[in-house]
Amino acid sequence: MxxxxxxxxxxxxxxxxxxxxxxxxxxxxxxxxxxxxxxxxxxxxxxxxxxxxxxxxxxxxxxxxxxxxxxxxxxxxxxxxxxxxxxxTYMPRQLSDEELKSIVIQTISDVNASSKADMGKVMSALMPKVKGKADGGRVNAIVQQHLS
Known part of the structure; x- marks a missing residue:
């Protein structure tokens, strides 16, 4: 439906x-x-x-x-x-922190990011994967945590 x-x-x-x-x-x-x-x-x-x-x-x-x-x-x-x-109730199920962290880590390795200078590259590759399943602010915080 x-x-x-x-x-x-x-x-x-x-x-x-x-x-x-x-x-x-x-x-x-x-x-x-x-x-x-x-x-x-x-x-x-x-x-x-x-x-x-x-x-x-x-x-x-x-x-x-x-x-x-x-x-x-x-x-x-x-x-x-x-x-x-x-x-x-109309949104898809939200990703747990663990699921989101694993997607972030995978994306960081996929784009060969190593520092916060690569933040834009990571976010542009990551956001289509988690669209509607995670808040952008939450995603941003986890990416920053893993790039520092």
Whole structure:
């Protein structure tokens, strides 16, 4: 089942169960996917493109959550926690630290990186492998740890 079909099913279920908050988030995500399709000039997005849109939506909410927390707006931050949790259900399973470390080590050896000067080379080879499965900040920290 495609992501759009799954979103449509979940949207119908949220409507039936009168889950307004979930319905709102699902509609926003669905709208973002459709807007990306319009930008690219086609109806259907590939799984990779849909994953990019989902990752962007998730990152925006995580950034907003942090800003609200810093500003003392716990009411808005709490709302974002539920939105983040809902969007994460559509994301692929996240890599554990051990899995991520092994991929990082393998990639470092593949590109023959030896210092932090090779960071860009490592990250450009690594990010397509872990796209949607690990947060970029987490990946960056592990790469820096292994290149120092």
């Amino acid at each position: 495609s992501l759009l079909e799954r979103l449509n099913q979940d949207m119908k279920k949220a409507m039936k169960n009168k889950e307004r908050d979930n319905l709102s988030v699902i509609r926003m995500v669905k709208s973002s996917l459709q807007n990306e399709g319009y930008k690219l000039g086609r109806q259907e997005l590939t799984d990779d493109e849909a994953l990019t849109v989902l990752s962007r939506e998730l990152k925006q909410r995580k950034d907003s959550y942090q800003e609200f927390k810093n500003a003392g707006r716990d009411d808005l931050a709490d709302k974002l926690v539920s939105e983040i949790a809902l969007i994460e």
